[in-house]
Amino acid sequence: MTTKRETGTNEILFELSERVACITLNRPEAKNALTMDMKKSLHTLVRDLEDDPEVGCILLTGAGDTFCAGGDTKKMKEEGAPPVMQDRQRQLRWEHELPRMLHRSRKPTIAALAGAAAGAGASIALSCDLRIGAQSAFIVTSFARLGLSGDYGGTWFLTRLVGTAKAREIYFTADRVDSTTCLELGIFNRVVEDDVLQAEAFALAARIASGPPIALGYMKENLNRALEADLETCLDYEADRMVRSAQTEDYLEAVSAFSEKRSPKFRGR
Numbered sequence: 001m002t003t004k005r006e007t008g009t010n011e012i013l014f015e016l017s018e019r020v021a022c023i024t025l026n027r028p029e030a031k032n033a034l035t036m037d038m039k040k041s042l043h044t045l046v047r048d049l050e051d052d053p054e055v056g057c058i059l060l061t062g063a064g065d066t067f068c069a070g071g072d073t074k075k076m077k078e079e080g081a082p083p084v085m086q087d088r089q090r091q092l093r094w095e096h097e098l099p100r101m102l103h104r105s106r107k108p109t110i111a112a113l114a115g116a117a118a119g120a121g122a123s124i125a126l127s128c129d130l131r132i133g134a135q136s137a138f139i140v141t142s143f144a145r146l147g148l149s150g151d152y153g154g155t156w157f158l159t160r161l162v163g164t165a166k167a168r169e170i171y172f173t174a175d176r177v178d179s180t181t182c183l184e185l186g187i188f189n190r191v192v193e194d195d196v197l198q199a200e201a202f203a204l205a206a207r208i209a210s211g212p213p214i215a216l217g218y219m220k221e222n223l224n225r226a227l228e229a230d231l232e233t234c235l236d237y238e239a240d241r242m243v244r245s246a247q248t249e250d251y252l253e254a255v256s257a258f259s260e261k262r263s264p265k266f267r268g269r
Contacts, residue, residue, distance in 0.1 A: 012041040013063070019056035019209035020202060021049050021107075028064025033072040034120060039095055046101045053268055056209030056216075058105065059201060060128060061112040065194075070119025070142060092151060099127035099153040104224065106217030108208050112201035113137040114194055123152030126161065129220065131187065132201045133179045134194040139187060144174040160227055161187055212250040213268035 002017040013024040023045060025032035049055050062068050102109045102124070111117075111125040114134040119142040125131055126139075141158075143150040150171060159167040162185045170177060182188040192200045208216070218241035226234055245251060249269040257264035 007041045007045060009037040009041050011035060011038045012045070014045060016054060017202075018206040019054065020059050020205040021045075021052070021055045021057070022059045022061065022202070022205075025060075025062040025068050028062075028066070030072065031066040031069035031116060032062040032064070032121070033069040035072060039098070042098055043094075043101075046098060046105070049107065050101070050105055053213075055107060056211065056213055057205045058102070058107050058109045058128075059112060059205040060102075060109065060124070061198065061201065062114065064115075065136065066115035067111070067113040067117040067125060067137065068121025069116055070121040096152060099123055099157070102127040103153070103157075106213075106220060108205075108216060108220065110201060110205050110208075112197055113188075114197055116140065118142045119146075120152040120154075123150075123154030123157065126154055126157035126187070127152070130189045130204070131182075132190045132192065132197065132204065133182055133188040134192060134197040135179055136194050137179045137182070137188070137191070139170075139177040139182055141171050141174050144172060158187075161185070210266070212245075212248070212254065212264075212266040214248050214250060215245045218245055 002015055004013075004015045007014050011026050013022075013026045015022050023042070025034075025038065027033060027035070027038070046058070049058060108130070109128040110130045110132065111128040112132050113125055115136050116138060117125045118140045122139045122141060141150065141154060155167065155171065158170060161167075162170070166185065169175075177185070177187065179188060179191045183191045190200070190204075222234065222238055222241060225237060229237075250264075250266045253266065254264045
């Protein structure tokens with residue numbers, strides 16, 4: 001059963017199916033460049049999905065032939081330099097909650113990319129746990145071309161995905177990184193034909209969403225912690241989360257299903 005929800009703007013579409021929360025950036029005529037309404041809607045959606053027991057995975061994609069062109073450069077030109085630097089800093093720190101929430105969420109997050117993922121759009125894709133790219137997909141940081149240094153956590157995410165030297169090259173040159181190279185570098189987990197991108201991305205999201213919610217949340221915590229903490233700290237937390245997950249009804253269901261040679265039905269308890 002598929003359920004659609006209002007998002008407060010027609011520039012963001014949302015539907016829930018098979019425990020997959022699919023969020024679609026919906027400005028195809030503008031390459032899904034981000035407006036303030038889109039940013040507000042995304043912030044509210046991702047925040048609220050965190051505590052939604054009906055959601056097992058978040059899938060983020062774009063309408064048309066582009067994932068997201070980043071900021072709306074036409075509006076940026078019209079606005080000129082920010083009138084009050086402190087106000088713009090405050091605004092951007094609020095916007096940065098989106099990549100932080102996607103990265104820290106207990107729900108696995110997936111970006112399905114066709115065409116360009118540029119600037120902040122690239123950073124949003126990088127903040128997700130997994131990325132599936134169409135053959136047409138490419139990453140471009142764009143910031144150097146605009147006289148900007150970068151935002152939305154892209155430097156942090158990309159450095160951890162590809163290493164320091166390659167991340168610096170991608171940022172300093174602002175060159176396009178095509179889908180084949182993204183796959184080789186580990187930016188993309190998979191690359192598929194354009195016409196099957198949405199189907200392949202949803203199939204993976206649905207498979208993950210059918211898993212044990214509590215254990216997956218702990219698993220993601222462990223993987224995120226591995227980016228920042230030492231081995232001893234990670235081992236200590238792994239021991240704690242392993243024992244906690246073994247106390248759940250989902251664990252007992254998994255053991256029973258294994259012995260009965262059937263698929264488990266997880267309930268997040």
